[in-house]
Every structure is written in C-alpha cells, then in structure tokens.
Amino acid sequence: MDLSYGSQYEAFRQQTRAFIEAHRHLAPQDLRFDREKTPVWQKLLIDNGYAARSIPKQYGGFGAEPDILKTRIIAEEFARAQVSPGMGGQGIAYLVPMLLDMGTEEQKQRFIPPTLRGEITWCEGYSEPNAGSDLASLTTSAVLDGNEWVVNGQKIWTSTAESADWMFCLVRSEPDAPKHQGLSFLLFSMRTEGIRVRPLGTMTGDSHFNEVFFTNVRLPQDQIVGRRGQGWEVANAVLLHERDNLGDPDATLLRFNALVDLMKRETVDGVRVLDNPVFRDRLMKIQGAVMAMRFNDLRLLSAKLNHKDASLAAMIVKLQGTELRHELEGLAIDALGELGILYGDGPHLRAGGSWQFMYMLYLGLIIGGGTAQIQKNIISERGLGMPREPKLKT
Amino acid sequence: MEFGLSKEQTLLQDSVARYLDRHAPLERVRRYADDNEPRAQDVWDGLCDLGIPGMLICEEHGGIGLSVLDAALVSEILGSRVAPAAFVASAVMVPLAIAWAGSKEQQSRWLEPLAAGRVLAGAAVSEAAEARHDDAVRWDGSKLHGKALFALDFNADVYLVADHNRALYLVDAAAPGLERTQLSTIDKTRRFGELIFNGAPAELLPLSSDREVCSRVLDAGRIMLAADTLGAAQTMLNRAVEYSKQRVQFGRAIGSFQAVKHMCAEMAAELEPCRAMMWYAAYAFESIPAEAQLTTCHTKAHISEVGTFVARTATEVHGGIGFTDELGLHLWFKRIGANRQLLGGPQSLREEAARIQQLA
Numbered sequence: 086m087d088l089s090y091g092s093q094y095e096a097f098r099q100q101t102r103a104f105i106e107a108h109r110h111l112a113p114q115d116l117r118f119d120r121e122k123t124p125v126w127q128k129l130l131i132d133n134g135y136a137a138r139s140i141p142k143q144y145g146g147f148g149a150e151p152d153i154l155k156t157r158i159i160a161e162e163f164a165r166a167q168v169s170p171g172m173g174g175q176g177i178a179y180l181v182p183m184l185l186d187m188g189t190e191e192q193k194q195r196f197i198p199p200t201l202r203g204e205i206t207w208c209e210g211y212s213e214p215n216a217g218s219d220l221a222s223l224t225t226s227a228v229l230d231g232n233e234w235v236v237n238g239q240k241i242w243t244s245t246a247e248s249a250d251w252m253f254c255l256v257r258s259e260p261d262a263p264k265h266q267g268l269s270f271l272l273f274s275m276r277t278e279g280i281r282v283r284p285l286g287t288m289t290g291d292s293h294f295n296e297v298f299f300t301n302v303r304l305p306q307d308q309i310v311g312r313r314g315q316g317w318e319v320a321n322a323v324l325l326h327e328r329d330n331l332g333d334p335d336a337t338l339l340r341f342n343a344l345v346d347l348m349k350r351e352t353v354d355g356v357r358v359l360d361n362p363v364f365r366d367r368l369m370k371i372q373g374a375v376m377a378m379r380f381n382d383l384r385l386l387s388a389k390l391n392h393k394d395a396s397l398a399a400m401i402v403k404l405q406g407t408e409l410r411h412e413l414e415g416l417a418i419d420a421l422g423e424l425g426i427l428y429g430d431g432p433h434l435r436a437g438g439s440w441q442f443m444y445m446l447y448l449g450l451i452i453g454g455g456t457a458q459i460q461k462n463i464i465s466e467r468g469l470g471m472p473r474e475p476k477l478k479t
Numbered sequence: 480m481e482f483g484l485s486k487e488q489t490l491l492q493d494s495v496a497r498y499l500d501r502h503a504p505l506e507r508v509r510r511y512a513d514d515n516e517p518r519a520q521d522v523w524d525g526l527c528d529l530g531i532p533g534m535l536i537c538e539e540h541g542g543i544g545l546s547v548l549d550a551a552l553v554s555e556i557l558g559s560r561v562a563p564a565a566f567v568a569s570a571v572m573v574p575l576a577i578a579w580a581g582s583k584e585q586q587s588r589w590l591e592p593l594a595a596g597r598v599l600a601g602a603a604v605s606e607a608a609e610a611r612h613d614d615a616v617r618w619d620g621s622k623l624h625g626k627a628l629f630a631l632d633f634n635a636d637v638y639l640v641a642d643h644n645r646a647l648y649l650v651d652a653a654a655p656g657l658e659r660t661q662l663s664t665i666d667k668t669r670r671f672g673e674l675i676f677n678g679a680p681a682e683l684l685p686l687s688s689d690r691e692v693c694s695r696v697l698d699a700g701r702i703m704l705a706a707d708t709l710g711a712a713q714t715m716l717n718r719a720v721e722y723s724k725q726r727v728q729f730g731r732a733i734g735s736f737q738a739v740k741h742m743c744a745e746m747a748a749e750l751e752p753c754r755a756m757m758w759y760a761a762y763a764f765e766s767i768p769a770e771a772q773l774t775t776c777h778t779k780a781h782i783s784e785v786g787t788f789v790a791r792t793a794t795e796v797h798g799g800i801g802f803t804d805e806l807g808l809h810l811w812f813k814r815i816g817a818n819r820q821l822l823g824g825p826q827s828l829r830e831e832a833a834r835i836q837q838l839a
Contacts, residue, residue, distance in 0.1 A: 086762045369829035373781035380755035387482035401748040461744035472735040
C-alpha cells in the first residue's frame, strides 16, 4: 500500500494548479459550447498538455507518453477548481481513441485534428427501435452501389444528433452473414442528403437524444473503419471507452456534499432535516456506499497502473454508480418534502430543480448505456462464469 | 502509487487459507460447533505455528510486527472458513491495547506469551460501544464491580475489560470474584460470554485514562469483524455460484436462469467494492489518522449491511437445501449475523459517523 502519487507527480499537480489559476479567466463559464471561448480554451489546453495529452502531435494532440496518474491529476485539479477541462463529447472521448487503434492513416489525419479542435462534433448511431439490449440484431442497411454506400433505416437514443456535424454509425452491410459478422462501422456527415433528425422529449422535460432516419443516404466507400463485416469489433472498442464514463464516484461525492448542505439548510417545523434521525441515518448510509465506490475506483486506478486484474471491480461500476446516484438524488427530494415537487421556474424552487432533474436523469442512465439487467448478465456471465441463457431454436 | 495487496500479503492469506483447508475443514468446524468444546486447541496450535497470535506484536516481544491491514487480511480468511479460532480479541484488540496503554513492565509480562499463543486473551469492551440496560463495569481503586456482556474470544486466560469511563484493565480468568458464563448465541463457530465482577482484582493499563485508547481498540475490533464478514460473504457468494452451475432443473443448470444470475450479480456488485473498502479502512487505521475513525465506522456498517444481503440471497439461491443443516451454509449466515451486531450495529455506527463529522 502506498497512496501517495510521489514527488514527481506532486510537482505536476502544483504546475497544473498554477496553470489553472493563471488562465481560468479565459475558460468558458459553463459546460455548454461557447462559440468564442470554447475553441480558444481548447487550443490553449492542448498546447499546454491538459487536453488530448497523449494523442500524437501529428494528429493535433500534445504528444506526451500516456500517464494514468497525470491524466487523473489533471481531471482532479480542473474539477477542484471548477474550471472547464476542455471539450468532451463522443468524438473526443470515444471515437478518437478507437480511430488511433483501428483507423487508417488517412482517416486519422482527416478526422482526429478537427475533432480535437472542436471543428467536428460527433454523434453515435448504434441503437435502433428493435435493437437495444440486443444491439447486434440491428437492421439499418448499407449497400454498396458503385463506389458509394447507400444507407437506409433508423437509429434511436442518438445523443447530440441535432447539433453534431458527423455520425459514426453501425450498419448491416452483410445481410447473409451471422448477425455479429454482418456489421460495418461507417462515418458520415450529418449534412448528407436523406438524414432526418427528430428530438425525443423525455421525462425530465429536456430532449437528451433523438431519432435519426436515413433515406438513401450516400457516402464514399472509404468512410468505413475496419473491414466490411468487422463493425461489431470496432463498436466494442468504442464501448470500452464509454462504459468507463458512467457512475463516476468523484462526481457522486460532490453531489453528496451538496446533499449534506441541503439537509443542514432545510427545516421542518423549525428543526433541521439533518436533525431528524431517520433522515440522518439515510444520509450516512449513502455516505458509506459513496465511500465504498470511491475506494473501488482507487483500486481500479491502481490496478491499471500496476497491470493487475480487477475486472469484476470494473464491471460493477456502471450498475452500482448509477443506482447510488439515483438513490442519493431521491433522498434530497424526500428531504425537501412538498418542496420536492417543484420543477421548472417559480418561487421556492431549490437548486434550480436539479434534484428532481438528476433523479430522473439517473433513471435514464440506469437504463441507458447497457441497462441494469444487461449489466447483471455481463457481471454474472463474464465476472462469475455463470452459464449463458440457452439460445432459442429458430 | 499502489492500492492493492503486496506479494507478501497474498502469500500470508494463502498460507492461512491452506492451513485451514487442510486442518479445519467443515467437519472440524461442525465438531466444534456441536460439541461445545471450549477451544479448538488443534486449530489454535496450527495458527500459532503460522505466527498469527503475535502478528501485531513487535519483534522485541516475540511477535512479527505486521500491520493492521495484514491482520484484517487474516481475519478475512478466518471468516471465509468460519474458523473456530480466537483472533479478534486475542491477536488484535488485546495486544494493541497493551502496546498502546500498558506499562513497560506489563508489556514484557504479557506480550511475549500472547505472541507465542501460550496465553489466550478475551476482550469485554462491548459496553464502551453500546451498553444495554445499565450494564457497566466500575473500578473502586483496586477491584472491578458490575458486568460485561459479550466478551469476545471468551474461553481465554485473561480479559481486557473497559470500565464505564473507558479505562482499560486486564483481569485474570481465574481471579477471585470473577464469574464467567458462556452465552448461547446463533454463532457456534466462536464463543461469547458474560463476565460478572464481584470485586475482582484487576490491573489498570495506565495510559488508558486517555479515552481515545479504548476507541482505537474498539475500532481495530470493528475492522476485523468487517473483514471476517467480507470473507464469509465471499464464500457464500462463491458457493451460491457453484451450486447454481451444478443444480439442474427444467433440463438446465439453474445458474442459466436470469432470475438466479441476477441474484448472484447483485451480490457481486455489492460485495466487490467492500474489498477495497476493507483494505482502505485497515490501511487508514494506521496510516491516515484524519480519516481512520470515520472510515472504520462506515466500513463496519456498510460491510455488515452487504453481508446481511449476501447471506440471505446466497441461501435463497440454494433453495430449500440452503435452509437445512446439510451444507452447513447456515454457519456462515450466522457468523455474518453475529459480526453485524458485535461492537456496534450499522445504525449506531452510522450515528457515530455522523457525530464524528459534527452532523449529529
């Protein structure tokens, strides 16, 4: 056991802090895209090694050796200072690492630099109305016509499709192959003729995702990652980066601290909610669970650094992390009593309605990105080695 | 940076596990549970050969001077095998109390025989965690009066006792005025008892006038109990998974039914973070003083809750046979159940956690 990062890393932490303090006035104020500030801030971060850190220079990154601890320190310090850590999104977070592994040289040159600069934003076209948990059964078709792919079909749950410039999309290109071997991974501009985007309203009142319809969408033959029929493999390489992102225990800790403040501030008949032993016990119960997930995360970081296996500890993060967050937000609503039903604008609302918003959003996240039930299948089959459900004879 | 077990720690766990698998298999545990023999002397002797009783005692006094994390790792293995052996009091709470609060003379008199396993020590400090009714022990300047319930490692030669001021004493098991009654509990794999003091002579650990010592001793015990539960719950989960692969109904292993798979996945999802939590609490106990108390309270409370869930669910996966005595699964169920109650149940530990943070 050695929980210190070491002096070299502490120096890096100080350097990161100094950078943030010296430049924070240039950062965009919130996480939304700011046409003026965001691209300038992004370039400053890349030039100084705080974004796209380990992406090679020739593709527009900073070109440092990958270093898990430095990446962690950067994330910690930007979060602590509550300063934007640069652009994220599906392109930068998921597509770029996958392209580095599996893209052609031409694709890397063409797509990675503008994606890092924020000039191309991406959406992910995977799920379909009849292919959710059973993703590999998707039916959106891609047929080669001369030297062009022609895509027809429909995607659903597509986040940011309304604003994204490009889509990376999983399609069925080999209708006669077994289902996992019949897919291809295509890239195309959302401005291409034949694409229609319809936002889906959700229970939070916002639209977090869309339906996307394709009617004879034509794109050049070479806008494919990997070979024909290799799409499932490519998509899995992307999903690997995606599951890591849900259920972040540090974000949950910040939210827990806000919940403590709420329970100190709110009163019932003149008594602080915190002084009600039932509420206090529920609060402490959640704190214990938050702690367990933070230590689990520390274990995962260490396992990554020291090349140890902690696959079961990693597999459970999405399931546990999203459930815990949903429970935490729900406790805040209970602590608010009747005030807890307020939403939208208006008097008496607390924290801009964020407790209700997050409570609902996290129910969405329990379902999205692989439902809780699919997570349990994965944990039991891959983590515990339990037998798969026998296939139905068709 | 490394948050994980060293090669030595893995070896330590393996060697205790191997010993218990060979010399204290389920039949041996059952014999201890059924016959009500005071000590499983053969098991104890084996643990002595491995140096377990002296693992926290410094080399100067004949021990091996390992860390509280190492002790927790051993406790985890003992729990995983429901080992019929003294440990929490004899190898952890009492040696630590003497090392922290005993005089030089007391240290040289007690620690060496404890390390060698020639003397076995119990701990009667439950009243410092939560006193029931008006049970309390009082010191009149030379003798102890009152009673203490739930002495851990009950069949001992000497007891560590906390009085109502949280001062700590050592009392010889044969002291005049000491009455001992073994209590019949759900957990037959370990012995618990009541100590009644009718003016029993005792020796004070002089530095224990600092009440912090008693709190630290309690916390060390809590970490060990949490680790014991972690080990026991992991065994119950493993056995449920194994059973579900063997047991066939409707022409298929029941482990291929999603209802059963999801029960096992939920157990694993709850239990896996408990491992990191136990490591952290045991490490923080010695190395991160600012976090030690809070982490200990939450760790014992949280692992107890998860343990209860796993004990119940793993039993259910086994169906009716899990409820019977045939597989002995209930020994683990009851060990987890006892650990939950001892030295502070989840609710009182969470209240203590709130107090530590000035939230109560």
